[in-house]
Amino acid sequence: MPTIVLKSDSGVVGDKITNDAALEFSKLEDGATRVIKLDHVKVDGYDPGKLGEGKHTVEVIDTDAAGNSASSGEFAFELVKSAPLLDIRALYLDGQVDYSKGFSVTTGATVTGVDLAKFDKSSHDGLDFYIAKNNAFNGEILLANASLIDAAGNESKAFQRFKVDTTPPDVRVTPLNPHNGFSDGFIVPAGAEVSGVDLKGFQKTTEMDSPGYYWGRMFIGRRRSSLMTTWYRSSHA
Structure with missing residues (x-):
């Protein structure tokens, strides 16, 4: 009985999914003839280079000098040449x-x-x-x-x-000009969110790489930029 195997079962061995369609056929006996069917169609010879991607079947039928025939049965495999999509x-x-x-x-x-x-x-x-x-x-x-x-x-x-x-910024709130338990305001990084104080009574300035000052009560804020902002208490506040 003739046999067919993949020359290279690339990837996962045994799954018959390969990027190389080359096959190994058993040796033909002396005086015998061989018929090859590719995808159920008789062909003159098997040329793996002409196969397109996808599933295929190959069958070999050998007939000896006495007229006895034997088939390999359909050998099925899948040819995949394209690299997988990777994103x-x-x-x-x-x-x-x-x-x-x-x-x-x-x-x-x-x-x-x-x-x-x-x-x-x-x-x-x-x-x-x-x-x-x-x-x-x-x-x-x-x-x-x-x-x-x-x-x-x-x-x-x-x-x-x-x-x-993903490291939170170091936000520090520093009293401005503290004296006798009071201060003229506080210092925070520019862009920090301010809560707990009404800023309507404050004046604000912002400078690069300098402290930010808020004239009023301290608060908890979150830094958003490297600039520093100064808030000065208005004279009527």
């Missing part, structure tokens, strides 16, 4: 073009170049999402490399460079 991209914060909160990549891809322990992972819609954990990064520029290998052994590679900052 990796940075996930930017709302309104941001410089800083990212992480990245997404095609599900199943292997990611290297970054410490994945510093990210929270979730998966949906065919993508893996890696979101940077709080305090994991402080403005670092990262390079994530991705590799995806399909069942036939075809590989795609891609990379994404992005900048991540």
Whole structure:
């Protein structure tokens, strides 16, 4: 009985999904003749280079000198030559073009170049999402490399460079000119959100790399820029 096997079952061995359509046929006995059918159609010879991607069947029928025939049965396999689709991209914060909160990549891809322990992972819609954990990064520029290998052994590679900052800024509130338990105001980074005080009775100035001053009660704020703002108490306040 004739036999057929793949010369190279690339990718996962045994699944008959390959990127190489070359086949090995058993030796034809002396005096016998052979018929080859490709996808149920008789062909003069098997040429793997002419096969397109997709599922195929090959059958060999040998007939000896006495007229006895034997079939290999249909040998089925799938040919996949195209590399898998691989997508990796940075996930930017709302309104941001410089800083990212992480990245997404095609599900199943292997990611290297970054410490994945510093990210929270979730998966949906065919993508893996890696979101940077709080305090994991402080403005670092990262390079994530991705590799995806399909069942036939075809590989795609891609990379994404992005900048991540998940460390909260150091916001300090400092009294301005403290004296006898009172102060003329307080100092905060520019852009900080102010609460707990009515700023209508204050005057404000902002300078680069200088403290910000609010004339009035202290508050808790959150830094948003490197500028520093000065609020002076109005003379009628």
